[in-house]
Amino acid sequence: MIRLTKCGVIGLMGAIFAVAGAETGRLPADQLAKAVRTDSISIPTSGELFAALEKPGKTNWSGQYRGPMPMTYRDRAQIALNLGGLIADGFIAIEAKDSQQVKNIGSDIIKLSKALGVSENLLSRGNSINEFAENNEWDTLQEELEATQNEVKSAMQSHSDQDLVILVTLGGWIRGTQVVSAAIMQNYDEQSAKVLRQPALVRLIQSKVDNISPELRGEPLVKDVSDQLAGIEKLVSFPLGKAPSVDEVRKVNEAVGKVMDEIENKAPVK
Numbered sequence: 001m002i003r004l005t006k007c008g009v010i011g012l013m014g015a016i017f018a019v020a021g022a023e024t025g026r027l028p029a030d031q032l033a034k035a036v037r038t039d040s041i042s043i044p045t046s047g048e049l050f051a052a053l054e055k056p057g058k059t060n061w062s063g064q065y066r067g068p069m070p071m072t073y074r075d076r077a078q079i080a081l082n083l084g085g086l087i088a089d090g091f092i093a094i095e096a097k098d099s100q101q102v103k104n105i106g107s108d109i110i111k112l113s114k115a116l117g118v119s120e121n122l123l124s125r126g127n128s129i130n131e132f133a134e135n136n137e138w139d140t141l142q143e144e145l146e147a148t149q150n151e152v153k154s155a156m157q158s159h160s161d162q163d164l165v166i167l168v169t170l171g172g173w174i175r176g177t178q179v180v181s182a183a184i185m186q187n188y189d190e191q192s193a194k195v196l197r198q199p200a201l202v203r204l205i206q207s208k209v210d211n212i213s214p215e216l217r218g219e220p221l222v223k224d225v226s227d228q229l230a231g232i233e234k235l236v237s238f239p240l241g242k243a244p245s246v247d248e249v250r251k252v253n254e255a256v257g258k259v260m261d262e263i264e265n266k267a268p269v270k
Contacts, residue, residue: 046088046176050095053183053192060186061096064179065089068104069264071111077222080164081263083112083152084171090145092179099133102141106130109148116164118155125151163212170205170225171263174256181253190243196252197244202233221266228259 053059069086073079086109093101106129125148132141156165177196184193206229209217216222235252238244244252 046091046172046179049176049180049195050091053180053195058187059095059183061092062098062101063186064092064182065096065101069108071108071115073112073115075219075221076116076164077167077216077219078263078266079112079115080167081171081174081221081225083109083116084168084173085175085260085263086112087145087149087168088172088175088179091142091176094138094142094145097136097138099136102133103130106133106145106148109152113152113155116156116161118152118161163216166208166212167216167222170209173201173205174225174259174263178253178256178260181249181256184249185246185253188246188249193243193249194238196236196249197238197240199233199237202229202236205229206233221263224262224266225259228255231255232259 050059066089069082073082086105090102090105090109093105106126110126125144128144129141129148132144152168156162156168177198181196184196206226209222209226209229212222217226232252232255235248235255238248
């Protein structure tokens with residue numbers, strides 16, 4: 001497992017630890033130190049979610065790859081949701097120590113970022129990602145991907161695109177949860193399965209989606225994703241202190257997988 005570094009600069013995808021602490025009891029000091037609050041959204045990064053899977057047995061990270069996604073999206077909401085998922089894919093490739101996959105995903109991240117008009121300074125980031133991947137500098141590469149996330153976020157904020165930051169965050173959480181639940185199913189472990197208890201986080205994300213602009217919130221894809229969050233919240237509301245069963249984990253995986261497929265493939269209404 002790759003060591004997590006510079007968590008303070010990770011802004012877009014984040015994780016449950018800060019939110020879940022109130023529900024699950026004590027928060028370990030090391031996790032508390034990593035927890036960040038960005039744009040009023042406290043969520044774990046994909047790297048933190050993946051790190052929570054540290055347990056006996058090897059996670060098959062390359063088995064979590066998915067096929068290439070279209071780079072021709074025109075709807076900004078769909079681009080933002082897919083960009084979040086794609087950044088999560090970048091962390092998967094780093095965990096798998098797959099340099100070619102890292103380079104491919106890095107290139108796609110830049111393409112989608114440009115489609116949102118946030119391409120400033122990202123070309124040099126892409127070159128750095130390629131260089132570090134070529135040299136198998138995995139810790140440094142993770143830092144560079146984290147910095148790329150932060151740069152995309154900052155560029156969005158400078159363009160007053162806070163609503164898109166929320167959608168990128170949502171897309172990253174959905175993809176990260178899809179991967180985590182799939183990995184747990186493949187190598188079930190009660191302690192790792194508990195990371196899926198995230199009702200507070202889902203409620204927080206739902207509240208943020210509810211507060212984005214009415215125009216964006218009314219887009220069919222955003223509305224569909226938002227509508228499905230209530231069902232996902234129920235699926236991740238396991239009893240306190242009780243690990244979900246393999247079947248319960250499967251239901252979570254199916255639910256977030258359905259949303260992820262819709263994000264990737266839903267055609268805009270004309």
